[in-house]
Amino acid sequence: MALNPRASAPRPFKVVDVPGKGKGVVSTRAIQAGELVLAEKPLFTAGLVRPEASLAAKVAQLSSVDQLAFYSLSIAPPSTCYGPHRARFDTNALPLGEDATEAGLFPVGARFNHSCRPNVSRFWEEAAGEEWFVASVNIPPSTELTIYYNALDSPRAERQAYLLRTLGFKCTCERCDLAPDEVEKSDQRMRFYAQIEALIPTLFAEPHKLVTLAKAGLNLLAEEGLHTGAAALAYDAFQGAAFAGDKEAAKAWATRACELKVRETGREAGSYKRMESLAADPTRYNAWGFLGVKRQVPRP
Numbered sequence: 001m002a003l004n005p006r007a008s009a010p011r012p013f014k015v016v017d018v019p020g021k022g023k024g025v026v027s028t029r030a031i032q033a034g035e036l037v038l039a040e041k042p043l044f045t046a047g048l049v050r051p052e053a054s055l056a057a058k059v060a061q062l063s064s065v066d067q068l069a070f071y072s073l074s075i076a077p078p079s080t081c082y083g084p085h086r087a088r089f090d091t092n093a094l095p096l097g098e099d100a101t102e103a104g105l106f107p108v109g110a111r112f113n114h115s116c117r118p119n120v121s122r123f124w125e126e127a128a129g130e131e132w133f134v135a136s137v138n139i140p141p142s143t144e145l146t147i148y149y150n151a152l153d154s155p156r157a158e159r160q161a162y163l164l165r166t167l168g169f170k171c172t173c174e175r176c177d178l179a180p181d182e183v184e185k186s187d188q189r190m191r192f193y194a195q196i197e198a199l200i201p202t203l204f205a206e207p208h209k210l211v212t213l214a215k216a217g218l219n220l221l222a223e224e225g226l227h228t229g230a231a232a233l234a235y236d237a238f239q240g241a242a243f244a245g246d247k248e249a250a251k252a253w254a255t256r257a258c259e260l261k262v263r264e265t266g267r268e269a270g271s272y273k274r275m276e277s278l279a280a281d282p283t284r285y286n287a288w289g290f291l292g293v294k295r296q297v298p299r300p
């Protein structure tokens with residue numbers, strides 16, 4: 001079963017030395033937004049409790065080529081207190097999905113450096129058992145491809161503290177390097193965004209408010225130049241419209257969610273296809289018209 005036919009095509013990037021960052025990933029041709037640039041199965045996975053001996057045993061079972069890939073991975077300063085296997089795993093592993101306790105080691109994916117305004121989205125595609133890396137924007141040739149490690153939607157001080165604590169580096173990405181007044185504006189946007197994220201789950205009986213807030217959240221992400229999380233907000237707005245039984249608005253929000261989701265998952269992901277089917281017929285949503293009375297909500 002070929003879930004991702006492009007995975008076997010030549011990769012549109014190469015792994016190179018990036019000054020000041022060790023290894024990094026650079027595009028070898030123009031890459032379009034929504035293009036799957038890498039789909040990779042983990043060398044192995046581990047849970048939150050991962051003693052050195054159990055990781056060493058997993059590595060010992062790998063082929064010699066995979067062992068070489070493992071031992072060539074870097075170790076971040078905060079992980080040097082662990083044994084060589086745990087240290088490499090903690091430095092390089094990615095969680096298998098949002099809020100997952102299981103993490104996987106992706107030897108090529110581990111070469112992507114972090115940016116707080118990444119040009120590549122990553123996510124765990126459960127059906128394929130792979131981590132997918134998708135271009136969020138059109139990327140010119142010879143451009144570094146970046147992903148986020150964590151804390152993308154926090155104020156700068158929180159993002160930097162997290163990266164310093166867990167990976168031992170001070171982020172100097174374009175968003176962290178803004179002028180002080182721009183940083184203040186960015187931080188305010190992220191604080192407002194956090195409030196919106198907290199409020200939305202409480203508003204499903206008030207679809208007009210919910211959609212209005214989701215729309216405000218989308219504007220904040222757009223101003224911030226962030227793509228991760230945008231499709232989820234448009235989906236929240238879709239749900240508000242669906243609860244209210246506003247078919248026209250629901251269709252428009254599902255269509256908007258698809259446009260945004262392409263930049264996070266590409267068109268081949270299962271979650272994208274589910275969104276596409278809701279855009280074709282929003283009344284397929286399992287809680288369609290949940291509020292019982294038809295109400296109008298804002299359009300995108």
Ligand SMILES: [Zn+2]
Pocket residue numbers: 115116117159171172173174175176
């Ligand atoms: Zn940064």
